[in-house]
Amino acid sequence: MITLYAITDHPTPPVPRLGEMRVVPSGDLAAVCGPVIKGEVTAEALWQHEQLVEALMQDRDVLPVRYGTCLPDDAAAERTLQDNHAEFAASLDTVRGAVELAVRVFAALDRAHVPTPAAAPMTGAEYLRARARSAAEESDATVIVHSPLARAARACTVARVNRPGELLRAAYLVDRDQTAPFAAHVKEIQEGNPQLRITCTGPWPPYSFAGS
Amino acid sequence: MSDKYLHRPSGLDSLGDPLPSIDRVLPRRLNADPENLERGLAQLVLTIVELLRQLMERQAVRRMDDGSLSDEQVERLGQTFMALSERMAELREEFGLEEEDLNLNLGPLGNLL
Amino acid sequence: MTTLAEQDIGLVDLIDRLLGGGVVIAGDITLAAADVDLVYVGLRALIASVATATEKGVLPGMGSAL
Numbered sequence: 576m577i578t579l580y581a582i583t584d585h586p587t588p589p590v591p592r593l594g595e596m597r598v599v600p601s602g603d604l605a606a607v608c609g610p611v612i613k614g615e616v617t618a619e620a621l622w623q624h625e626q627l628v629e630a631l632m633q634d635r636d637v638l639p640v641r642y643g644t645c646l647p648d649d650a651a652a653e654r655t656l657q658d659n660h661a662e663f664a665a666s667l668d669t670v671r672g673a674v675e676l677a678v679r680v681f682a683a684l685d686r687a688h689v690p691t692p693a694a695a696p697m698t699g700a701e702y703l704r705a706r707a708r709s710a711a712e713e714s715d716a717t718v719i720v721h722s723p724l725a726r727a728a729r730a731c732t733v734a735r736v737n738r739p740g741e742l743l744r745a746a747y748l749v750d751r752d753q754t755a756p757f758a759a760h761v762k763e764i765q766e767g768n769p770q771l772r773i774t775c776t777g778p779w780p781p782y783s784f785a786g787s
Numbered sequence: 788m789s790d791k792y793l794h795r796p797s798g799l800d801s802l803g804d805p806l807p808s809i810d811r812v813l814p815r816r817l818n819a820d821p822e823n824l825e826r827g828l829a830q831l832v833l834t835i836v837e838l839l840r841q842l843m844e845r846q847a848v849r850r851m852d853d854g855s856l857s858d859e860q861v862e863r864l865g866q867t868f869m870a871l872s873e874r875m876a877e878l879r880e881e882f883g884l885e886e887e888d889l890n891l892n893l894g895p896l897g898n899l900l
Numbered sequence: 901m902t903t904l905a906e907q908d909i910g911l912v913d914l915i916d917r918l919l920g921g922g923v924v925i926a927g928d929i930t931l932a933a934a935d936v937d938l939v940y941v942g943l944r945a946l947i948a949s950v951a952t953a954t955e956k957g958v959l960p961g962m963g964s965a966l
Contacts, residue, residue: 582923618911621918642918644925655925663923676793677913699865700858706868707848734916738887744916758793765796775794776913782921791910 577608577652579644580628581637581780582663591630594623599649601656604663607631608652611645632780636671638663639780666785673729673748674778676757680716680743681772716742716771720764727753727760732783742771746783754778829882830889837875837889844868 580596585605590596599606609627614620621642628639646652656663697705713736720743725731728747736744749757754777761775847864850856856864879885 579923579925618914621911621914625914625918639917639922641922641924644923646925666923675917677916679913697869699862699867699869701865702869703844703847703851703861703865706844707852710845710848734920746921754793761794765794772796773794774792774796776791776910777793779791779913779917782917785921785923791913 576611576645576647577649578611579640579646579652580607580609580624581631581639582606582656582667583631583635583637584667588634591627591633593630594627596627596631599652599656601653602660604656604660604667606640606652606656607637608646608649616643628780632674636667637780638666638670638785639782640785641782669730670748670781670784673750673781673784674754675781675783676728676747676749676754676775676777677779678720678724678743678745678747678761679741679774680720681740681774682712682742683770683772713742719768720771720773721745723764724757724760727757730784748781748784749778751778826882826884829878830884833875833878833882833884834889840868840871840875 580594583598583605585598585600585603587598587605590598590607594609594612596607596609599608612620612624624642628637631637646655717733721731721733724745724747728749730748732746734744734746736742747757758775761773765771765773847856847868851861851864879889
């Protein structure tokens with residue numbers, strides 16, 4: 576069994592001497608593979624995997640593969656590249672020269688706690704109005720934070736929020752040399768909006784833009 | 788662990804609820820292993836119910852906002868959604884599922900919710 | 901030096917990417933680890949498992965929808 580880290584062009588610069596990574600080519604694409612790493616899935620394991628993909632990203636464009644993807648052998652990797660050639664080639668073109676930046680927006684601390692029926696009894700109307708307020712806050716965060724950032728990015732995706740107090744969770748595909756200006760833009764938006772708490776992490780390999 | 792932060796607000800330490808440890812943060816996927824079939828199916832069913840609940844709630848909020856519901860209707864709908872929300876919480880607890888578990892990863896199609 | 905809360909947020913963003921994104925090789929079952937299900941079930945396998953559950957009476961009959 577082998578594990579897949581990323582899909583790249585072929586030919587590609589020599590891969591870093593890390594994690595026993597090696598290149599399995601097929602036509603003008605290649606899969607960067609390594610031995611399956613056994614053991615529990617821990618934060619450390621995830622970061623270690625990520626470091627390998629980021630090391631690859633330093634010297635080339637990559638389509639990162641979902642963590643834990645395994646194939647029986649090199650032949651299977653070649654077949655995968657052949658079977659999905661058009662899709663992989665198109666995705667690689669989409670992310671050429673770009674990295675991913677992740678943005679999350681939370682309500683400011685004093686507003687993060689939405690009263691729940693369990694915490695304090697409320698009428699039906701109060702509940703629905705509280706839900707409406709949450710929906711409005713999410714909508715505001717989208718307009719205030721997402722819209723301007725989306726304009727500054729090559730592409731973007733927005734995920735559904737699922738944590739209390741979370742108003743927006745988005746990913747932006749940004750040219751490699753635009754990371755600092757993008758971060759500055761985030762800072763500017765934060766400074767103008769104390770009712771929000773904004774985080775921005777990256778640069779990441781373009782995980783959110785690698786699929787079909 | 789490398790520092791991936793390009794921007795963080797001050798005072799992030801007090802993010803309200805402490806962020807969970809990794810086993811809570813890692814999403815549990817639908818497990819079709821026969822031994823866990825019941826729990827996996829509960830996850831599937833509850834996810835779909837949750838999807839419907841969110842859609843209906845959003846619809847109710849829209850109609851409340853555009854004034855097409857009477858006060859009595861707002862109250863009744865609110866009560867219904869509250870009860871549904873509490874029942875969902877009970878069912879989740881029964882199957883050992885967290886809110887974040889009520890999602891389905893459909894591979895190439897992304898997440899359902 | 902990042903605080904625990906900040907590390908967790910970095911971790912959440914990491915997980916969103918590694919487990920929620922990236923190229924998906926359809927139809928394969930991916931790595932499963934003790935106690936933490938990383939198994940994602942391809943759509944066909946999901947439908948098959950629900951059909952099996954119906955046959956076995958775990959789920960009430962769902963007609964010919966599947």
